[in-house]
Amino acid sequence: MKIRIEAIYLKIPTLEEEEPKRINNRRGKKKKEISLETEHTSMAPSSSSGLTFKLHPLVMLNISDHLTRVKTQLNPPASSCANGNNPSTGDATLLPQDFRVYGCVIGAQKGRTVEIFNSFELLLDPTTDTLDRSFLEKKQELYQKVFPNFYILGWYSTGSEANESDMSIHKALMDINESPVYVLLNPAINHAQKDLPVTIYESEFHVIDGIPQPIFVNASYTIETVEAERISVDHVAHLKPSDGGSAATQLAAHLTGIHSAIKMLNSRIRVLHQYLGSMQKGDIPCDNSLLRQVASLLRSLPAAQSEKFKEDFLMEYNDKLLMSYLAMITNCTSNMNEVVDKFNTAYERNSRRGGRTPFI
Numbered sequence: 020m021k022i023r024i025e026a027i028y029l030k031i032p033t034l035e036e037e038e039p040k041r042i043n044n045r046r047g048k049k050k051k052e053i054s055l056e057t058e059h060t061s062m063a064p065s066s067s068s069g070l071t072f073k074l075h076p077l078v079m080l081n082i083s084d085h086l087t088r089v090k091t092q093l094n095p096p097a098s099s100c101a102n103g104n105n106p107s108t109g110d111a112t113l114l115p116q117d118f119r120v121y122g123c124v125i126g127a128q129k130g131r132t133v134e135i136f137n138s139f140e141l142l143l144d145p146t147t148d149t150l151d152r153s154f155l156e157k158k159q160e161l162y163q164k165v166f167p168n169f170y171i172l173g174w175y176s177t178g179s180e181a182n183e184s185d186m187s188i189h190k191a192l193m194d195i196n197e198s199p200v201y202v203l204l205n206p207a208i209n210h211a212q213k214d215l216p217v218t219i220y221e222s223e224f225h226v227i228d229g230i231p232q233p234i235f236v237n238a239s240y241t242i243e244t245v246e247a248e249r250i251s252v253d254h255v256a257h258l259k260p261s262d263g264g265s266a267a268t269q270l271a272a273h274l275t276g277i278h279s280a281i282k283m284l285n286s287r288i289r290v291l292h293q294y295l296g297s298m299q300k301g302d303i304p305c306d307n308s309l310l311r312q313v314a315s316l317l318r319s320l321p322a323a324q325s326e327k328f329k330e331d332f333l334m335e336y337n338d339k340l341l342m343s344y345l346a347m348i349t350n351c352t353s354n355m356n357e358v359v360d361k362f363n364t365a366y367e368r369n370s371r372r373g374g375r376t377p378f379i
Contacts, residue, residue, distance in 0.1 A: 173199035
């Protein structure tokens with residue numbers, strides 16, 4: 020299937036020529052062929068494929084675990100070195116600042132929606148930047164047996180941004196997937212950043228200086244979770260810190276997280292409200308796509324005020340109160356038993372000295 024575009028208009032002082040566009044049969048990605056007189060770059064602002072990406076939290080947890088595990092193995096903590104738990108600590112090498120790990124991301128595609136479910140690590144030779152193909156094929160075969168509906172969608176790495184060396188790994192995976200995705204996790208801690216430190220890139224072919232070359236383009240994504248992932252993430256978030264923090268510290272951290280989430284939700288609602296107000300006044304042009312999304316969001320709100328919701332909410336609320344009352348009664352009964360035991364013990368000692376006998 021081929022599509023012809025009559026003209027492509029770019030804001031550059033060059034003459035645009037009519038070029039055919041080929042739709043990728045596997046991913047539906049358009050490979051651009053545009054003659055540019057600018058300098059060579061490996062990044063474009065945003066993707067034009069029209070695909071919707073959904074990223075599951077398990078992928079981010081796997082990447083973080085992979086990086087932490089490799090760092091700990093290469094540079095073990097000082098406590099383990101002192102205890103002699105790792106006999107090869109003397110050979111540990113100092114990791115460079117740009118140390119990175121690599122792996123594959125797997126998932127499924129339904130129409131124009133690409134959903135990334137899981138990931139597994141890869142072996143890479145740092146000197147030649149080549150993948151261990153036998154290890155990759157073995158992992159792919161094992162995952163196909165366990166998850167027959169999942170396929171290799173691309174690969175992942177860690178770092179602040181994509182660079183030129185990443186394109187060689189990207190090209191090496193094109194025989195498995197014609198247009199793989201690149202998931203990049205930034206391990207650097209930035210307290211001022213509110214968004215997740217994860218970026219998804221696609222590849223597009225551009226004709227630069229008369230030579231077709233693939234470049235990375237940013238792709239937007241959303242976080243998609245299932246019930247099992249929500250339970251796992253909640254469990255990880257409530258793990259007791261290694262420094263022996265108290266329950267009060269954990270509760271304060273939990274409440275702080277909830278407060279930050281509510282504060283962020285409030286700020287985004289205010290931004291949306293101001294945007295709609297400016298659109299109503301005519302200060303900015305009307306965006307029908309955004310209005311449809313807002314209308315869809317508002318239509319889902321009355322469902323929370325239905326009679327069934329109130330009935331289920333009151334039932335669950337009463338169950339929670341009943342459990343609290345039972346816990347209080349059990350605690351009071353336990354305290355009463357302790358008082359009775361102490362009372363009987365005290366009167367038993369007095370009876371041995373000729374005092375009164377206990378009445379209980």
